[in-house]
Amino acid sequence: MSRDRIDRRRFIQTAGAAGVTLLAGCSAEQTGDSPTDTTATDGAGTTVGTPTEGSDTLVVATYGSFIDAVSSSPGDWIKQQFESEFDADLVWQTPPNELDQYVQRANADAEIDADVYVGLSVDGLIRLDENLEGGPLFAEAPSLDGQSNVKEGLGFDPQGRAVPYDTGYISLVWNATADSGEFAAPETFDGLLDPAYEGDLLAQNPSTSVTGRAFLLHSIKAKGEDGYLDYWQNLQDNGVRVLEGWDAAYGAYGGGEAPMVVSYSTDQVFANRAGEPMAEHQIRFLNDQGYANPEGMAQFAGTDSPTLAASFMEFMLRPEVQAQIAVRNVAFPAVTNAEFGGENAEYEQYAQAPPEAVSFTYDELKGNVQGWIEDWSRQVASN
Structure with a gap:
């Protein structure tokens, strides 16, 4: 789903620069500070965030607009909240080819320096399973607190690797x-x-x-x-x-x-x-x-921090975090118990869910x- 996602973000930026007000599907107005400390990584795209010496580091791969959309994105908020609670640094990794980059690296026996992937779709999983030549790229999801609250019908991975964290309609x-x-x-x-x-x-x-x-x-x-x-x-x-x-x-x-x-x-x-x-x-x-176009997250099979990765995935499913992801990514929460609060009343009023969600x-x-x-x-x- 990456191309439309990127196009929507870029379109808003271009339209805004021209003084034209046109609206879109999975983005929102910019909130919070922009990500900083950006450095290039070895063939894996861009890493956002600098690990603190002596702290555990969790590397989370995702698509670029999840952390740096011109309008709004949840990445910076998630990083700040996760780091404030866990004794760890969260580092975002945004390869230009998204999931395909990791498939290519796995097929080339190159190192994959990431622990969790955020932004999986059913399309991506099918492409992964059709093109991966060796062992599994992602592990089966661990037992997660909050996973039982994921809405019925949003699960899209029969192998149990991907856990939905939001959806669009x-x-x-x-x-x-x-x-x-x-x-x-x-x-x-x-x-x-x-x-x-x-x-x-x-x-x-x-x-x-x-x-x-x-x-x-x-x-x-x-x-x-x-x-x-x-x-x-x-x-x-x-x-x-x-x-x-x-x-x-x-x-x-x-x-x-x-x-x-x-x-x-x-x-x-x-x-x-x-x-x-x-x-x-x-x-x-x-x-x-x-x-429905749900997005999911999964743990890389080769992570050396499986416990911290599972903690992050549980964090992403918390009711209050689900609400923030939905508001900032302008999507819908994946769980039935998201907690929006009065400050998000306008979002709840104007984000319309269908009477019936359908998908293959x-x-x-x-x-x-x-x-x-x-x-x-x-x-x-x-x-």
Whole structure:
């Protein structure tokens, strides 16, 4: 899910520099101090943080915007809170190729100087399992306090390595001020085919975009493996515009090129923080469903600090930490007992969860998803 995640963060920065207020899916306004003491590591990307002499050190690998988003990110807060409680230094490691970098290093028998990975997705695990040539990269998750509170259906690793720590939901964002205030998004996938909505939807390419991929998978859930290509043919006949990624699609939406865009159901959090008219940021869950994109964490099999790694994973599942991750990453907590507190009332008001979360399992996707996307791509390219 990395490409859209990075694109959303970069898009906000670029739009802000140009004086344009456009909102996004998994980011928020900058809070806290920016990370400091950045040094290059041997082939593993960037390390943020300097270990204190004599202290235990926990190296946590993640994607860059988890710690240095231009808007908001939870990494610095997590580092400060974890270090204040545990006699250890937390050092973030952000390799440019994210998970793929560690797969490549493992295949080359190179050292992996990290203890925990934060930011796993079902896509990443499938790619890992298809490309890893030797022994396991991640260990089976230890028994963790708080893991029993993870929401049903968010677990995505049948081998028990990855533990979810947050999730996002894909939805439509629509503009109720369009058509002189007469516009309203349809409530179902079939509704999008109504001629009244011709040319009104902006979507993303599932081969290059996480939001596009999730929307495609949701359509397969709705129409079945045997019916989704016919459905997309009908969408094309009704003028859907498929752009390369989230930033291009949301930019076109913000520019008034269409009144609906595939995006994230946290969109109103940004609209509220930026003082945007809420009518321009309405959320629609087609078929009363949102496609879930959970993120997980796992312990590297070669860690020499398994106890400290397990403590960190338990820390990440605490109710108050789950709330902070959700607010700062503008996502949803993975647990049922997150504690937001009154200071986060605006987040709880505007972050909309679907009546029903849907997704494909690891086993359903492995060996199928690439073929689904390739078939979709051939059909779109032929039209």
